[in-house]
């Protein structure tokens with residue numbers, strides 16, 4: 001029997017070379033942060049069974065910025081919940097950093113989720129009658145960080161999302177856009193490498209959506225991998241890759257910019273809002 005020989009792979013021209021004798025050969029493809037292999041998700045059983053994912057395979061690499069688009073009910077949130085370790089596939093494999101999550105128990109999954117993933121939802125899910133700062137400190141309390149350290153890190157996360165002046169405000173004293181930026185700060189405060197957002201602009205007006213997307217753009221520039229679900233074309237336009245979902249399948253996968261490149265709309269003026277100076281008459 002003839003075995004196929006491994007083919008030499010072209011070396012990426014700009015890849016950092018490891019010192020001789022250290023690490024894997026440079027010709028190896030970088031490992032995806034997220035890998036789904038033929039993932040099927042079925043809710044319920046028998047007559048009532050719903051197949052939300054019907055064999056989804058997807059690799060996402062570090063620093064990518066992915067928008068998932070598709071009709072309501074097409075399986076987007078189901079996939080996001082699997083990527084976020086909030087749910088598990090019925091069939092197929094899901095790997096994070098090359099680790100097969102089916103080999104992990106609940107406790108190990110929770111640790112992975114806390115270390116690696118920041119989640120942002122459509123409904124901001126902030127705790128009322130607690131300041132923005134206290135909301136953002138919460139994940140650190142769960143992680144056992146000390147008071148001063150918690151405060152320092154929560155303040156830094158709120159500054160990143162542009163809320164330095166609103167730290168002592170409670171959710172009902174903030175606009176929807178500001179509340180969502182508190183939620184993003186809360187997702188960021190544990191320094192996750194992966195940010196997942198399920199229709200994060202779904203409850204925001206156009207202007208607040210753009211401000212939120214500018215935050216995501218900057219987080220991506222800072223090295224975070226972002227996967228977000230959206231219905232809106234002008235939100236998807238911020239991403240480097242757009243994946244279309246239909247009936248539990250990926251039906252489109254469009255690459256706009258490479259994972260290592262800058263986000264396509266970074267620093268672009270928003271229509272109707274000048275970057276410098278007053279609005280012309």
Ligand code: ADP
Nearest residue numbers: 043044050052071072073074075076077078079
């Ligand atoms: P999307 O986010 O694209 O709107 P979902 O992933 O939420 O889609 O849902 C995909 C399909 O799975 C839909 O038919 C939905 O009704 C069904 N579904 C989602 N969650 C559940 C659940 N917990 N139990 C039963 N069916 C579900």
Ligand code: MG
Nearest residue numbers: 076077078198
């Ligand atoms: Mg959904």
